[in-house]
Amino acid sequence: MKRVLVLNQDYSPISVCSAERAFLLLYLQKAELVHDDPENKIRSINTAYPMPSVIRLQQYISIPYKSVLLSRQNVFKRDSNQCLYCGNGKDLTLDHVLPKSRGGQSTWTNLATACKKCNSIKGDKTPEEAKMPLAQKPFRPTYVMFVRNFSGFTSKDWLKYLGVN
Incomplete structure (x- = not known):
């Protein structure tokens, strides 16, 4: 279209x-x-x-003021439909950079696209603790x-x- x-x-x-x-x-x-x-x-x-x-x-x-709606699909778009940990484009999910169990919120700057494997490996840790650096820092797009x-x-x-x- x-x-x-x-x-x-x-x-x-x-x-x-x-x-x-x-x-x-x-x-x-x-x-x-x-x-x-x-x-x-x-x-x-x-x-x-x-x-x-x-x-x-x-x-x-x-x-x-017009802002971009925070949604699963919009986070995937922002991250080019790729895991920010390994670059994989399959079995994607959302990861809380600072885990929810440790006070992490569902915000543009705390959500990252991750494949299920990386999300599982990272678990309840920060990227630094899991030794899994992000390809880019999550941000709020204008x-x-x-x-x-x-x-x-x-x-x-x-x-x-x-x-x-």
């Missing part, structure tokens, strides 16, 4: 939607086309329309970073709106 970057009226990124939803917003004149995909078209019986890649809303939408790096975008047209030069 083709995905489209949705910009607020001030050109700040606010979401990603399907091409069908973007076309509807364009058709209803609630958005304007900023970039299209020249290699693809949306076709009706009589007409071919540009396939949207980036659209901008006609009216500014006030959005309070919304723009999450859209840019983890949403599966496919268009270079998005880059300048997502803080990539």
Whole structure:
């Protein structure tokens, strides 16, 4: 499915939607086309329309601080669907870096993707105690970073709106 970057009226990124939803917003004149995909078209019986890649809303939408929802799948995306201990991409689970039994919370900075084998070996220890260093320190992704790096975008047209030069 083709995905489209949705910009607020001030050109700040606010979401990603399907091409069908973007076309509807364009058709209803609630958005304007900023970039299209020249290699693809949306076709009706009589007409071919540009396939949207980036659209901008006609009216500014006030959005309070937008953050990435902490979920199992989002942690896996952040960690590139790989165990942060061994790099394996199979039988993944979540590991609490500081174990829950020792006061560790379920937060972005305390959850890491781990395969079941590494999670079992690490057990109720910290990575240092288990002599299992993490490939990267767990972090809380920003919304723009999450859209840019983890949403599966496919268009270079998005880059300048997502803080990539």
